[in-house]
Structure formats: structure tokens, C-alpha cells
Amino acid sequence: MPIVWLAVLAMFIVGISGLSIGTVNAYEVGVEWTNDYSPLGWHSFTCADDLAIGFYNKLGEDGWSKDFNWGDYYAYEEDFKKESIGGTDYDWIDEVDFALYAGHGLPKGFYFNNDHDDKELTGTKSHHDAEWGDLDLEWIAINACLVLNKSSDEGEWYERWGWGVFKGLHQIDGFDTETGMYCRLGEKFAGYMIEDGYTIREAWFKASEDGYPSTMRAAVMGVCDKGYSTYDDHLWGHGSVAPDKNDPSCLFWVSHTC
Amino acid sequence: MAIGAIIAGVSFTNNSIDEQLPSKAFPEIGAPTTEINITLGAGMALPVIPDKIMVYKVKKPEVTAEKVTALAETLGLIGDVSEDANRCIVKHDSLELEVLKASGRLFYRDSSKIYGDINNPPNLPLKETAIKSAKKFLSDNGLMPADAEFSKVVTDTAEIARKDPATGDVSTEKIDLVMQVIFDRKINGFPVVGAGSKLKVYIGNNGDVVGVYKCWREYEPYKQFTILTPSQALERLREKGIHRVITGEEVKVKEVYLAYYAEPSPEDQEYFQPVYVFEVDIGRGEIVEEYIPAIPEIEPKISEKPQPQLPERTKPAPDELEDDE
Numbered sequence: 091m092p093i094v095w096l097a098v099l100a101m102f103i104v105g106i107s108g109l110s111i112g113t114v115n116a117y118e119v120g121v122e123w124t125n126d127y128s129p130l131g132w133h134s135f136t137c138a139d140d141l142a143i144g145f146y147n148k149l150g151e152d153g154w155s156k157d158f159n160w161g162d163y164y165a166y167e168e169d170f171k172k173e174s175i176g177g178t179d180y181d182w183i184d185e186v187d188f189a190l191y192a193g194h195g196l197p198k199g200f201y202f203n204n205d206h207d208d209k210e211l212t213g214t215k216s217h218h219d220a221e222w223g224d225l226d227l228e229w230i231a232i233n234a235c236l237v238l239n240k241s242s243d244e245g246e247w248y249e250r251w252g253w254g255v256f257k258g259l260h261q262i263d264g265f266d267t268e269t270g271m272y273c274r275l276g277e278k279f280a281g282y283m284i285e286d287g288y289t290i291r292e293a294w295f296k297a298s299e300d301g302y303p304s305t306m307r308a309a310v311m312g313v314c315d316k317g318y319s320t321y322d323d324h325l326w327g328h329g330s331v332a333p334d335k336n337d338p339s340c341l342f343w344v345s346h347t348c
Numbered sequence: 349m350a351i352g353a354i355i356a357g358v359s360f361t362n363n364s365i366d367e368q369l370p371s372k373a374f375p376e377i378g379a380p381t382t383e384i385n386i387t388l389g390a391g392m393a394l395p396v397i398p399d400k401i402m403v404y405k406v407k408k409p410e411v412t413a414e415k416v417t418a419l420a421e422t423l424g425l426i427g428d429v430s431e432d433a434n435r436c437i438v439k440h441d442s443l444e445l446e447v448l449k450a451s452g453r454l455f456y457r458d459s460s461k462i463y464g465d466i467n468n469p470p471n472l473p474l475k476e477t478a479i480k481s482a483k484k485f486l487s488d489n490g491l492m493p494a495d496a497e498f499s500k501v502v503t504d505t506a507e508i509a510r511k512d513p514a515t516g517d518v519s520t521e522k523i524d525l526v527m528q529v530i531f532d533r534k535i536n537g538f539p540v541v542g543a544g545s546k547l548k549v550y551i552g553n554n555g556d557v558v559g560v561y562k563c564w565r566e567y568e569p570y571k572q573f574t575i576l577t578p579s580q581a582l583e584r585l586r587e588k589g590i591h592r593v594i595t596g597e598e599v600k601v602k603e604v605y606l607a608y609y610a611e612p613s614p615e616d617q618e619y620f621q622p623v624y625v626f627e628v629d630i631g632r633g634e635i636v637e638e639y640i641p642a643i644p645e646i647e648p649k650i651s652e653k654p655q656p657q658l659p660e661r662t663k664p665a666p667d668e669l670e671d672d673e
Contacts, residue, residue, distance in 0.1 A: 133592065319467075
């Protein structure tokens with residue numbers, strides 16, 4: 091009898107913990123970063139690795155499965171690209187719950203330094219390399235300039251990274267403006283979600299305020315369909331998370347001065 | 349190679365070795381951008397700058413649970429202080445006060461209002477009203493520094509995009525979420541730049557103050573240092589390059605000035621050190637700021653950072669777990 095009761099109790103605990111991950115280790119994180127942009131003739135960074143790995147390790151300490159950490163010549167654009175155009179996101183970015191990239195960016199994409207398979211993960215009003223969330227990805231943070239710029243020659247924010255990309259994805263966290271490479275941003279971002287229970291959006295904004303001057307603006311976009319919103323998503327195990335929605339009709343974009 | 353040349357190039361000044369300052373202070377340093385021509389904008393002249401300038405020592409903030417409790421009570425937060433190696437924090441319902449030990453940065457916020465709500469947009473006041481509310485709140489709560497100068501008011505916004513499933517047409521709606529009243533400071537007559545010099549008051553519905561972010565390190569004079577001339581600093585900028593994606597072959601410097609640099613608030617900072625700030629038009633309608641240390645001995649030593657260990661890449665993906673959502 092005691093064994094039966096223990097089994098029932100264990101099932102109950104797993105049941106009520108629901109999204110808690112401390113014991114089940116069910117949620118996965120992956121990061122990629124580029125310091126060395128010499129192949130493109132661009133300025134290189136010195137701590138894109140620190141930013142990404144700080145995030146990676148902090149989620150790992152919270153019980154997440156640390157699935158991959160690829161940097162520089164091992165950070166591949168194809169890891170982010172949809173399968174229908176030759177990408178392998180099904181093995182990497184869309185096979186984790188939370189991904190982070192640190193490197194250079196522009197409104198039309200973010201950049202890598204090698205030929206796997208090209209150097210730009212592109213999002214424009216006429217072409218989308220990315221299609222995220224159709225497998226697993228809920229959130230992706232991109233510490234790169236301008237990727238979530240509100241309006242550019244390449245299209246509005248929702249044309250570049252909107253309906254063509256959100257296929258179950260909950261949020262993209264990035265920057266409306268130029269940004270910097272604060273080495274501890276990833277660690278701070280994760281810490282605010284884990285230690286303070288902030289929503290992902292709040293944690294991104296606050297970490298950006300800590301790391302960057304008020305000439306810069308962080309931005310977050312997500313889904314806001316009627317009766318359904320990813321605006322207040324928390325990290326798994328630290329608050330509410332909206333279910334997946336693979337064909338949203340309403341998207342939000344929010345900016346915050348750092 | 350170029351970095352080595354920068355580090356070796358310390359013969360611009362006669363500061364002695366024992367006057368060297370920490371070299372970790374400046375962000376965004378890496379290998380130079382290639383093939384970018386950096387020129388002064390039309391009709392622009394470099395400023396006249398004194399050949400020596402004071403470096404200031406940052407006072408270590410005294411952050412204790414008792415002090416944070418007292419400030420919390422002043423702000424209407426009644427609750428216990430949680431303290432760890434990095435911070436003290438008080439939470440009371442949706443109110444929160446966090447003070448960092450490294451810099452003394454305080455962040456008071458109403459978490460239900462500070463970043464705004466797209467589903468319940470606030471009624472924001474006129475700018476003049478927001479400024480008045482911000483100044484009054486800072487003064488009433490002992491948070492207004494003597495050297496704070498009003499800078500600007502910004503409004504953080506959101507946009508909602510809705511797609512008609514039948515036609516595919518998209519309509520958008522702009523929402524104002526929160527106002528930020530921002531103050532600047534000067535030291536020794538020069539502005540302070542960087543993420544770690546910040547005083548902002550957040551204004552929400554009907555002009556209510558819904559947050560304050562204040563990182564305002566105290567300081568005292570340290571020593572006078574000989575600094576680069578503006579033209580030497582411009583040469584340094586040309587060596588270092590622009591740390592953004594440059595798609596053209598030329599960028600133009602729009603303004604140059606001397607400033608003190610404040611590190612991000614989670615960081616310990618020993619000195620306020622001078623930097624040249626170059627405001628550069630990189631095209632695409634964007635002006636970016638580039639910092640060049642004015643005292644060459646404190647150029648960051650890139651080689652001190654070990655190269656990151658790149659894990660060998662293997663396929664297939666390591667993940668064999670079941671999808672969870």
C-alpha cells in the first residue's frame with residue numbers, strides 16, 4: 091500500500107507541477123553566436139559568446155536541457171532556415187523551446203560568417219527564410235541591430251518577421267534600433283525570468299535597460315488573436331504560457347526605450 | 349594585427365605606467381571594419397579640447413538592507429528585503445524596488461504598469477505635465493540628484509497588425525504605452541555617456557509615476573591625465589572601424605565631443621574615464637555613437653580575453669527528447 095500511495099503521490103506532484111521543469115528536464119535551449127565577422131569585412135565582436143553562453147548556462151541551471159551552443163564557424167544560417175528551401179531548422183532552432191542568437195543584424199536579417207548555407211537569415215516582405223514554431227520553438231531572442239526595426243525599406247515589421255514566420259512561435263525579442271553587445275545581457279535576461287518571475291517581454295526590456303543606453307530601443311513581437319495572446323508569456327515553469335497557435339491573425343510589436 | 353598596433357601605440361602621451369587605469373571599461377571593441385572611409389561631415393571642424401583632463405574615482409555605493417527598507421517605505425512599499433551578493437529587493441503586490449550593489453542602481457516599478465498594456469492603453473498626459481510629475485516625484489522622494497538636467501521625453505509605443513483572413517488585407521493600430529522623462533548629467537562640464545548613467549521616470553495612466561530607473565554613481569577627483577587630441581582620436585577611430593554593419597564604402601562623422609563613460613549598471617566601475625564620442629552617419633538614415641578612449645593606456649587589451657572554446661560540431665542534433673508543446 092505505501093508503495094502505491096507513493097506512486098499516486100508522485101503522479102499527483104508531476105500533475106500539479108504542470109509546467110515545472112525541475113524534475114522532468116523537458117525543456118530545451120539552444121544558442122548560436124558570431125564574434126568573427128572578418129569574412130564579411132565587418133567589425134567583429136569580443137563577447138557575443140559570453141552573451142549567448144550566459145543565457146544558455148542560466149537556463150541550464152534552471153533545469154533546462156542545454157541542447158547546442160554553436161559559435162563563429164560552427165554557427166550556421168541553415169540551422170535557422172526552413173526545410174522547404176534547404177534549411178535544417180527542424181534539427182536545431184525549431185527543435186528547442188528557447189533559442190538565442192548574438193551577432194550583427196539589419197532590418198532584413200541577421201548574419202553569419204560561413205557558407206552553411208549562406209550568410210544572411212533573411213526576412214523581407216517578399217521572402218522569408220524562417221518559419222518557426224511548426225515543430226517546437228516558442229521564443230527566440232536576437233541580440234543584433236535593427237532586426238525588429240518597425241519600418242524599413244525591406245517592409246514593415248509584420249511583413250518581414252510576421253505571418254510568414256509565426257507558425258506556432260510565441261515571441262521574437264530583439265531591437266528596433268542599433269544595439270550593442272553587452273556581455274552579460276543573456277545572463278541578466280534569463281535571471282529576471284527565473285529569479286523574479288518576470289514575463290519574457292519584461293525581462294528582455296529590463297535587461298536591455300541595464301545593458302544599453304537610452305538612445306537604443308528594445309522590441310518584442312508576438313501573437314494577439316482574440317482571446318489568445320503571447321504578450322504575457324513566462325518562461326516554462328515560472329508562470330503562464332499561452333498554447334501554440336500556428337496561424338495567427340493578429341500580431342503585436344512593442345518597443346521600449348532602454 | 350590591428351589590435352596589437354592599437355595597444356602598442358601608447359606613445360601619444362606621457363602618462364607614466366603607474367598612472368595606468370583599468371583597461372576593461374569600454375564595450376564593443378573588436379577587429380576593425382575593412383575598407384571603410386571615415387570622413388568629417390561637410391563644414392565640420394574638430395572641437396578644441398584641453399590636453400589634460402581629470403579622471404574621477406567612483407565611490408563604492410553603500411547598499412544595505414536597512415537603507416533599502418527605508419527607501420522602500422518612503423516609496424510606499426511595505427515588505428521584507430531579500431538580499432543576495434548582487435542586490436537588495438523589496439516586493440509588495442505589484443510594486444518592486446531593486447537596488448544593485450555594484451552601482452547603487454535603483455529600479456522602482458509598478459510591474460503591472462511600467463511597460464504598458466496593449467489591451468488596456470493608458471491615458472497619457474501632455475509632455476509638460478509628465479515632466480512636472482517626474483520632477484515632483486523625484487524631489488518628494490529624495491531621488492533628484494543635484495546635477496541632473498532634464499533631457500527629453502519619449503513615448504514607448506506598440507503597433508497591432510490584424511490580417512483579414514478572407515482578403516489578406518492588413519490593418520494596423522498604434523498604441524502609446526508609457527512615457528519616459530529622461531535626465532542627463534555632466535561631470536566636469538562634459539556629458540556622461542554609456543548605459544550606466546541613467547535617470548528615467550516612467551509616466552503612465554493620468555500622469556501617474558509608475559517607475560524610476562536611476563543609475564547615478566557618486567565620484568571624487570582622482571588625477572589629471574594627458575589625453576589624445578581630437579585628430580588623434582579620429583585616427584584611432586579609423587584604425588578601429590565602426591562596430592555596425594556598413595553597407596557602403598564611406599561614413600561621415602557628424603559630431604565629436606569629449607565625455608565620461610559609465611559602465612552598465614550591473615558592473616563594478618572604478619573610474620569615470622574620458623572618451624571621445626563620434627556621432628557617425630552610417631547611411632540608412634542612422635546616426636550611431638562610437639567611443640574612443642581618450643587616454644590611450646586604457647585601450648582594452650583584446651588579447652587578454654581567451655579565444656572561446658568552440659565545441660566540435662556534430663550531427664545529427666543532440667535532441668532526442670519528446671516535444672513538449
